[in-house]
Amino acid sequence: MSALPAGSAAVPVVSAQGVGKRYGPTVALSDVSLTVRPGESHALVGRNGAGKSTLVSILTGLSKTDTGHVEFGGVPAPPLSKQDDWKRAVACVYQHAMVVPQLTVAENLFLNRQSGKGFAIGWQRLRRQARDLLDSWDVGVDVDTPAGELSVEDRQFVEIARALSYGARFIVLDEPTAQLDSQAIDRLFARMRQMQANGVTFLFISHHLHEVYEVCQAVTVLRDAKHILTAPVSEVGRAELIDAMTGEQGGLSVRDASTREALAEDAAEVLAVDGLSGDGFADVTFRIHRGEVIGLAGSNASGKHQVAETVYGLRPPSSGTVRVDGKPLKPGDIPAAIRAGIGCVPRDRHHEGLVLEHSIADNATLSILDRMGKGGLAAPGARYGRAVRALRDYDIVAADADQPVSDLSGGNQQKVVLARALAGDPRLVVLINPTAGVDVKSKEALLAVVDRVRAEGKAVLIVSDELDDLRLSDRVLVLRAGAVVAEHRAGWSDGDLVADIEGVER
Numbered sequence: 001m002s003a004l005p006a007g008s009a010a011v012p013v014v015s016a017q018g019v020g021k022r023y024g025p026t027v028a029l030s031d032v033s034l035t036v037r038p039g040e041s042h043a044l045v046g047r048n049g050a051g052k053s054t055l056v057s058i059l060t061g062l063s064k065t066d067t068g069h070v071e072f073g074g075v076p077a078p079p080l081s082k083q084d085d086w087k088r089a090v091a092c093v094y095q096h097a098m099v100v101p102q103l104t105v106a107e108n109l110f111l112n113r114q115s116g117k118g119f120a121i122g123w124q125r126l127r128r129q130a131r132d133l134l135d136s137w138d139v140g141v142d143v144d145t146p147a148g149e150l151s152v153e154d155r156q157f158v159e160i161a162r163a164l165s166y167g168a169r170f171i172v173l174d175e176p177t178a179q180l181d182s183q184a185i186d187r188l189f190a191r192m193r194q195m196q197a198n199g200v201t202f203l204f205i206s207h208h209l210h211e212v213y214e215v216c217q218a219v220t221v222l223r224d225a226k227h228i229l230t231a232p233v234s235e236v237g238r239a240e241l242i243d244a245m246t247g248e249q250g251g252l253s254v255r256d257a258s259t260r261e262a263l264a265e266d267a268a269e270v271l272a273v274d275g276l277s278g279d280g281f282a283d284v285t286f287r288i289h290r291g292e293v294i295g296l297a298g299s300n301a302s303g304k305h306q307v308a309e310t311v312y313g314l315r316p317p318s319s320g321t322v323r324v325d326g327k328p329l330k331p332g333d334i335p336a337a338i339r340a341g342i343g344c345v346p347r348d349r350h351h352e353g354l355v356l357e358h359s360i361a362d363n364a365t366l367s368i369l370d371r372m373g374k375g376g377l378a379a380p381g382a383r384y385g386r387a388v389r390a391l392r393d394y395d396i397v398a399a400d401a402d403q404p405v406s407d408l409s410g411g412n413q414q415k416v417v418l419a420r421a422l423a424g425d426p427r428l429v430v431l432i433n434p435t436a437g438v439d440v441k442s443k444e445a446l447l448a449v450v451d452r453v454r455a456e457g458k459a460v461l462i463v464s465d466e467l468d469d470l471r472l473s474d475r476v477l478v479l480r481a482g483a484v485v486a487e488h489r490a491g492w493s494d495g496d497l498v499a500d501i502e503g504v505e506r
């Protein structure tokens with residue numbers, strides 16, 4: 001396939017018409033069309049399971065349509081067997097790294113593309129080519145760094161540069177902001193605008209609708225596998241967008257802790273963290289009582305994740321103590337934390353959260369197998385029953401509870417992780433970015449579940465980049481450079497909290 005005709009407003013960069021896709025009984029896409037114009041950033045939004053990733057897999061040559069057809073720049077998409085042709089047309093930057101972590105940036109960029117006769121000459125040229133490529137797109141990353149050591153932000157830029165080096169000028173960004181803090185998001189958006197000005201077109205997937213308004217010019221909404229609307233962003237209001245996504249009228253409501261009754265004076269203490277220090281944080285002290293929610297806020301470098309991960313035993317502290325119900329917790333020991341009554345939603349559901357090839361029922365009950373039957377063998381009926389309840393309680397879109405978790409959309413996988421965290425009736429729930437990848441409406445449902453378990457008397461620790469997640473908190477502790485620098489009681493204003501997170505005066 002030849003390179004895309006650039007800059008021609010008449011010929012769409014990509015045009016998908018009447019696309020249909022089934023997975024067994026599941027209709028993932030039904031008669032979906034999408035047209036993306038050159039030089040725009042086009043948002044693709046929809047609730048969890050709406051079909052966004054399925055459409056992306058078709059637009060990037062990873063899977064085949066059952067019906068319909070796709071064109072790039074007016075030319076029919078290549079057959080799936082011609083992956084090099086696909087690479088010249090389009091690339092997707094996923095939330096999860098598509099680089100080989102042990103290899104350097106230069107090797108990742110030009111892997112399998114080395115030329116030059118002698119080995120030594122080849123390597124030098126490879127490094128120079130890599131540096132030239134990154135310089136030409138203004139990406140300030142050292143080409144000798146092992147890719148596994150890159151920040152998420154730099155890794156994404158390297159992957160974008162790699163796509164551009166194949167000639168692709170159409171790039172799909174699949175929830176690119178999910179793991180970035182606000183400063184990194186600003187940098188990403190600035191870079192997107194700069195690349196757009198240089199002829200790059202983006203398809204941008206995000207559950208954060210304000211980002212759609214900030215960086216996109218057009219938006220397409222999918223719902224229940226169908227195309228609902230495509231319009232210029234300037235012509236669709238936020239409420240209308242949410243209505244299109246949900247098929248219902250009415251906005252969102254996330255309960256703010258300031259609207260509920262104050263915590264009882266005599267509420268028992270569940271978690272006591274004293275003088276806790278470790279990798280990336282120092283001397284952190286706080287308490288959480290029954291029925292109380294504490295939020296931890298800060299940039300990605302603030303140490304907030306490390307504090308929470310130390311509480312649930314993923315990391316050993318260098319000093320300080322964690323006590324649950326007055327009893328010291330064995331440091332760095334997750335099973336001990338679970339036995340002490342801690343349930344957690346970890347930071348990365350793929351590595352610490354789920355057994356992807358197992359069913360929803362297995363995953364949702366993983367933390368409580370020992371309690372459901374002798375020797376960890378729970379009766380299949382009991383597990384299935386619990387899982388069916390989880391599907392309902394957590395708004396999980398799935399064919400049934402026996403479906404492997406790997407078949408679920410990203411947001412629905414996250415809901416299974418939350419179901420599992422709460423399945424064991426823990427005393428303390430530690431939630432790290434609990435609504436990452438979860439659509440706006442499901443987020444409301446998940447936060448309502450967290451509020452319910454709080455009302456039942458559990459203690460909750462929420463670490464999140466999202467202000468909506470933190471609104472449930474009685475108090476939000478702000479960390480900067482590993483230290484708690486501010487505390488905000490429920491009812492804080494967004495501006496004040498963000499100013500403290502960023503460390504700027506207001």
Ligand SMILES: Nc1ncnc2c1ncn2[C@@H]1O[C@H](COP(=O)(O)OP(=O)(O)OP(=O)(O)O)[C@@H](O)[C@H]1O
Nearest residue numbers: 023028048049050051052053054407408409410411
């Ligand atoms: N490999 C698969 N096998 C079976 N079903 C699948 C498979 N991949 C996706 N599905 C189903 O297809 C539907 C669409 O999923 P898709 O991943 O495209 O949603 P999404 O819009 O990307 O959601 P999210 O926002 O949660 O990422 C879902 O019902 C999902 O369970």
